[in-house]
Amino acid sequence: MDKLSHAQSELREMDALAAECSPIHALHPLCKLLVTVFYIAVTVSFPKYNFSGLVMMVLYPVIAFQVSGIPVGLCFYKLRLVLPLVCAVGLANPFLDHTPLLQLGTITVTGGVVSMVTLMLKGVFSLMASFLLIATTSIDAICAALRKLHVPGILTTLLLLTYRYIGVMLEEVTVMTEAYSLRAPGQKGIHISAWGSFLGQLLMRSMDRAEELYSSMVLRGFNGNFFYADISPFCLNDLLYTAVCAAAFLCARIFDIPGLLGSFFVG
Amino acid sequence: MIEFQNVSFSYDGTAPVVENLSFSISKGESVGLIGANGAGKSTIMKLLLGLLSGQGQIWVAGLEMNKQNLPKIRQTVGFVLQDSDNQMFMPTVYEDMIFGPRNYGLTKEQAEQRVDDVLNRLGLTELKHRYNHKISGGEKRMAAIATILAMEPEVILMDEPSTALDPVNRRTVINTINTLPQTKLIASHDLDMILDTCGRVILLSHGKIVADGSAESILRDRVLLEANRMELPFCLQGRHK
Ligand SMILES: Nc1ncnc2c1ncn2[C@@H]1O[C@H](COP(=O)(O)OP(=O)(O)O)[C@@H](O)[C@H]1O
Ligand SMILES: [Mg+2]
Numbered sequence: 093m094d095k096l097s098h099a100q101s102e103l104r105e106m107d108a109l110a111a112e113c114s115p116i117h118a119l120h121p122l123c124k125l126l127v128t129v130f131y132i133a134v135t136v137s138f139p140k141y142n143f144s145g146l147v148m149m150v151l152y153p154v155i156a157f158q159v160s161g162i163p164v165g166l167c168f169y170k171l172r173l174v175l176p177l178v179c180a181v182g183l184a185n186p187f188l189d190h191t192p193l194l195q196l197g198t199i200t201v202t203g204g205v206v207s208m209v210t211l212m213l214k215g216v217f218s219l220m221a222s223f224l225l226i227a228t229t230s231i232d233a234i235c236a237a238l239r240k241l242h243v244p245g246i247l248t249t250l251l252l253l254t255y256r257y258i259g260v261m262l263e264e265v266t267v268m269t270e271a272y273s274l275r276a277p278g279q280k281g282i283h284i285s286a287w288g289s290f291l292g293q294l295l296m297r298s299m300d301r302a303e304e305l306y307s308s309m310v311l312r313g314f315n316g317n318f319f320y321a322d323i324s325p326f327c328l329n330d331l332l333y334t335a336v337c338a339a340a341f342l343c344a345r346i347f348d349i350p351g352l353l354g355s356f357f358v359g
Numbered sequence: 360m361i362e363f364q365n366v367s368f369s370y371d372g373t374a375p376v377v378e379n380l381s382f383s384i385s386k387g388e389s390v391g392l393i394g395a396n397g398a399g400k401s402t403i404m405k406l407l408l409g410l411l412s413g414q415g416q417i418w419v420a421g422l423e424m425n426k427q428n429l430p431k432i433r434q435t436v437g438f439v440l441q442d443s444d445n446q447m448f449m450p451t452v453y454e455d456m457i458f459g460p461r462n463y464g465l466t467k468e469q470a471e472q473r474v475d476d477v478l479n480r481l482g483l484t485e486l487k488h489r490y491n492h493k494i495s496g497g498e499k500r501m502a503a504i505a506t507i508l509a510m511e512p513e514v515i516l517m518d519e520p521s522t523a524l525d526p527v528n529r530r531t532v533i534n535t536i537n538t539l540p541q542t543k544l545i546a547s548h549d550l551d552m553i554l555d556t557c558g559r560v561i562l563l564s565h566g567k568i569v570a571d572g573s574a575e576s577i578l579r580d581r582v583l584l585e586a587n588r589m590e591l592p593f594c595l596q597g598r599h600k
Contacts, residue, residue, distance in 0.1 A: 101492070104450075104490070104492045107450035107490075108450060108490060110450075111450055111451065230450070232449075256448055260445075263444070301442075301445055304440060304442065304445040304446075305445045305446075305448055307405075307408075307410050308438075308440055308445060308446045308448065309448065309458075310410075310433075311408060311410075311433055311436075311438050312458055312459035312462060312506075312510065313430075313433070313434065313459055313462030313463045313510075314458075314462055315462070317462075319461050319462055319464070
């Protein structure tokens with residue numbers, strides 16, 4: 093099945109993206125992690141009617157994507173499956189909240205519409221920031237950074253294995269659907285009667301493989317610490333980046349920048 | 360170097376997969392572990408690596424298999440998995456190769472030096488920065504062997520190293536195995552390969568040793584092999600008909 097092997101190679105491509113070079117890639121994983129988490133926290137904390145303030149937050153992902161050389165389009169392409177879900181979250185708002193907020197000619201913009209849009213934007217921005225983190229930092233480096241923050245080794249190992257497990261599972265799905273479709277020519281997808289055994293098989297097979305993979309790590313000395321993920325010490329650049337980003341996010345959150353700009357130009 | 364004494368193991372607690380097994384392998388020996396599918400070859404390797412534990416005693420490089428010695432034993436024994444896809448989990452060959460050495464405390468420079476040495480020795484320098492998912496099956500198997508060699512083990516275990524390889528790649532792997540000075544234990548039912556790489560053969564059937572002796576004598580014994588669901592190596596078949 094083409095779609096699956098595609099998904100699988102996309103996952104591998106993320107690893108490849110993370111291995112590229114750019115000023116953002118070169119930053120300390122810990123600082124990228126912190127900035128991302130802080131960005132998401134600030135973004136999510138915007139009040140539901142503060143649309144104009146929230147819009148300013150788009151600057152961070154857009155600028156960071158530019159600097160890291162990763163096309164923004166790629167992000168939306170890779171996230172195409174999740175995005176609709178995130179956007180669907182606020183769909184009910186316009187029906188629930190009829191507070192009139194704005195009068196544009198004959199159209200009244202209600203609070204529900206605005207809050208729907210802000211909610212969607214929050215989701216999309218958060219996804220963009222997370223994507224940026226994953227695309228510029230290897231999963232091992234992220235885990236190593238988490239360990240530096242004293243996140244228990246068991247959790248980071250779990251995170252790492254989950255990431256690898258998804259890859260392994262996709263590979264198994266590919267192989268199994270291929271085997272299935274060869275024996276069920278002309279059939280689209282997998283017949284519902286085979287789902288049970290298919291899923292069971294899939295779980296068993298990918299678990300076996302994941303176990304092998306984990307033993308391969310353990311046999312080469314892995315003990316929950318990420319010595320191998322090369323992390324240079326936290327340097328001035330990292331500190332600066334973290335500080336500037338954090339300050340910028342805070343400003344965008346506290347001050348009404350679009351309003352200030354507006355009054356500056358309009359007088 | 361390796362010693363098994365009355366080792367038994369079963370997965371489900373009832374039917375033994377390995378039964379009362381005893382054998383020893385001296386330093387520098389190259390031993391083929393042969394037997395039909397399900398004979399217990401992989402299980403023996405996992406016991407030797409402490410991935411499974413059963414009854415009886417196992418010694419590796421003078422260390423008894425137990426919890427304290429396990430890290431040391433695993434550092435001594437390199438295991439080339441049957442499926443290289445499961446072995447190579449980092450994005451690039453280089454990252455995979457430094458994984459072990461880095462975990463064992465080498466600096467980045469030292470680890471990289473080892474990687475270069477090993478790749479040079481195997482003639483694989485061009486694989487260094489390639490992505491694991493973009494190299495061929497043969498290259499991947501060679502890279503998997505290289506990852507293990509980068510850890511400088513004293514003992515090398517290989518589980519079916521010639522499966523899924525075309526004749527040229529298979530030959531490359533065989534030649535590489537023959538250049539390795541370490542103690543080797545190779546599980547396979549590719550008897551031609553065993554004949555080319557091992558001086559001694561242990562024949563297993565249902566978790567028990569049926570024969571243990573020189574590769575020449577066991578691999579020529581048509582009756583013995585056929586009784587254990589195997590055939591003479593192809594290269595010997597003509598001469599015995
Ligand atoms: N994880 C497992 N759980 C239960 N039984 C297993 C497991 N792995 C192997 N076995 C059984 O143990 C026996 C020996 O398997 P194995 O050591 O893999 O054989 P070989 O490598 O010689 O083909 C087989 O009968 C197999 O069915
Ligand atoms: Mg096996």
